[in-house]
Structures are given as C-alpha cells and as structure tokens.
Amino acid sequence: xxxxLQHNExxxxxxxxxxxxxxxxxxxxxxxxxxxQILHEKDYLSDKDKSYLRLSIDELERAESIIQNYLSxxxxxxxxxxxVDISSVLQNLIKLLATYQQNIxxxxxxxxxxxxxxxxxxxxxxLLNIIKNGMEAMRDHPGQLYIKAMRxxxxxxxxxxxxxxGIAKNDLKRIGEPYFTTxxxxxxxxxxxxxxxxxxxxxxxxxxxxxxxxxIFTIELPLTNL
Ligand code: ADP
Ligand code: MG
Numbered sequence: 020x021x022x023x024l025q026h027n028e029x030x031x032x033x034x035x036x037x038x039x040x041x042x043x044x045x046x047x048x049x050x051x052x053x054x055x056q057i058l059h060e061k062d063y064l065s066d067k068d069k070s071y072l073r074l075s076i077d078e079l080e081r082a083e084s085i086i087q088n089y090l091s092x093x094x095x096x097x098x099x100x101x102x103v104d105i106s107s108v109l110q111n112l113i114k115l116l117a118t119y120q121q122n123i124x125x126x127x128x129x130x131x132x133x134x135x136x137x138x139x140x141x142x143x144x145x146l147l148n149i150i151k152n153g154m155e156a157m158r159d160h161p162g163q164l165y166i167k168a169m170r171x172x173x174x175x176x177x178x179x180x181x182x183x184x185g186i187a188k189n190d191l192k193r194i195g196e197p198y199f200t201t202x203x204x205x206x207x208x209x210x211x212x213x214x215x216x217x218x219x220x221x222x223x224x225x226x227x228x229x230x231x232x233x234x235i236f237t238i239e240l241p242l243t244n245l
Contacts, residue, residue, distance in 0.1 A: 042090065045083065045086055048082055048083055048086070049083070052079045055075055055079070059072040088144070088148070089208065091141065091212045092197070092208060092211070100138060101136070101138065102134050102136065102243060103137045104132065104133070105134065106168060108142055109177070112143065112146055112150065113127050116150065116154075122157075123157055124163045124164070125164055126165045127165070128167045128168075128169075129167065130168060130169045133169075133175045134242065135241065135242060136220065136221075136243045137240075141216045145217060145238065146179075148209035149179050149210075149236045150179055151209070152210070153234065153236075155183075155202070156181050157182060159184070160183045160184050165178065165181075166178075167180075171239075173241060174222075175239070175242050176237060176238070177237070177238040178236070178237050178238075179236045180234070181234050184233075185230040185231050185232050185234055186234055191226065191228055195213075220241075222238060222239050223239050224237065225239075
C-alpha cells in the first residue's frame with residue numbers, strides 16, 4: 020500500500036509538471052500565430068509567401084491542438100463542473116468552420132438550449148476533435164458533414180456524420196486507444212481524450228462506419244436542467 024501511494028504521488032508530480040509546461044508553451048505559440056495571421060493579410064505578399072504563412076499557421080494550430088490534448092490526458096481537470104450550453108458551443112464551432120472549409124458542405128440541425136454538466140472547453144475539445152476527424156476523412160472524398168444535436172428523453176444526442184473514407188473493421192476496434200492513428204502526422208490522441216472526457220461526464224460515444232462511405236459518431240450526454 021505504501022509503495023502504491025509513493026508511486027501515485029510521483030505520477031501526480033510528473034503530470035502536474037507536464038501540465039504546467041504545456042500550459043506555458045501554449046502562450047508563445049498563440050502569440051506567434053497572431054503575428055503570422057497579421058502578416059498573412061498584407062497585400063504586398065506574393066501568393067507563394069502567403070502559402071508559406073498559411074502552412075505555418077496551420078502547423079501552429081496543430082501544435083496547439085496536440086498540446087491541448089496532452090494537457091487533458093495528463094491531468095484530470097481541476098475546474099469544477101458547470102452548466103454548458105451544447106447548442107451554443109456547437110453553433111459557435113459551426114460558424115468558425117463555415118469560414119474555414121471550402122470543399123465540405125456543412126449540414127447542421129442544432130436544437131436550442133441543450134445543456135449538460137461539464138467544462139466548456141472540454142466539451143469544445145470533444146466536438147472539435149470529432150468534427151476535425153470527419154473533415155480530414157473527407158479530404159479526398161468531398162461530401163457533406165452533418166452536425167446534429169437534439170434532445171432524446173433525458174439525454175442530449177449529438178451526431179456527427181461524414182461521407183469520408185470510412186474506417187476499416189480492424190481499425191474500428193482501436194478507435195479511442197491512446198496513440199492509435201492511421202495518419203502520417205496523426206497523434207492518436209483526439210479520440211482517446213474525447214472518450215475519456217465524455218465518460219467522466221457520464222455519457223458515451225459510439226461509432227458506426229462503412230469503409231468507402233463514411234462514419235457516424237454519436238455522443239450521448241445526460242441533460243441537465245437549468
Ligand atoms: P488522429 O486524428 O491524430 O489520427 P484521433 O484519435 O483523432 O487521432 O483518431 C484516431 C484514428 O481514428 C484516426 O487516425 C483515423 O484512423 C480514425 N478516425 C477517427 N475518426 C474518423 C473518421 N471520421 N473517419 C475515418 N477515420 C477516422
Ligand atoms: Mg484527430
């Protein structure tokens with residue numbers, strides 16, 4: 020028992036250190052991204068220069084998302100749970116994505132006032148991880164991305180459906196396994212972190228996929244009354 024305790028304390032110290040390091044690395048990344056974005060808007064830049072800046076910004080965003088996912092993985096959030104309005108979180112994400120994405124058609128249906136108990140940035144992270152996977156799956160399979168959220172009995176049901184390349188049967192079993200990725204630059208963190216967060220919130224995520232046709236992620240979370 021004693022050894023176990025010591026071991027846990029060590030793990031705790033390490034993950035706290037990891038959390039504070041990642042936290043501090045985030046700030047300079049955000050600053051650099053901001054300045055690159057300002058540069059990117061200058062008209063005197065050639066298309067080639069603009070494309071270099073775009074790539075740099077994209078890569079910084081990738082680094083930010085990796086750090087954010089590690090942060091969630093390394094340390095269970097201390098933030099107290101509050102009431103999160105899933106409808107407005109989704110609407111904001113959808114607005115953001117609509118300006119960003121060209122070759123994907125967004126189809127959305129989000130009921131208003133769907134509230135759950137949780138931490139807002141964690142809920143955002145789950146939705147963004149799953150939506151981004153859907154978009155990435157459609158990179159060479161242009162199509163529609165459906166984002167729906169509705170009340171069903173005492174749950175909120177969020178469906179994110181893509182018409183991307185789908186998931187092979189053997190890979191389907193491994194979704195959510197930490198570090199499982201089939202992408203060249205993937206981290207395999209997005210889904211495991213999302214499963215963890217949703218589980219902690221008392222909900223669940225299910226996946227249906229058909230190779231060559233697309234994938235449906237369903238997130239169910241217990242509704243809370245305002
Ligand atoms: P990453 O996106 O960094 O690879 P994730 O944890 O987000 O890590 O996803 C793990 C793996 O699950 C992906 O590499 C991919 O193989 C598969 N996957 C997840 N979502 C989808 C999707 N919508 N369509 C196809 N494959 C998916
Ligand atoms: Mg991902």
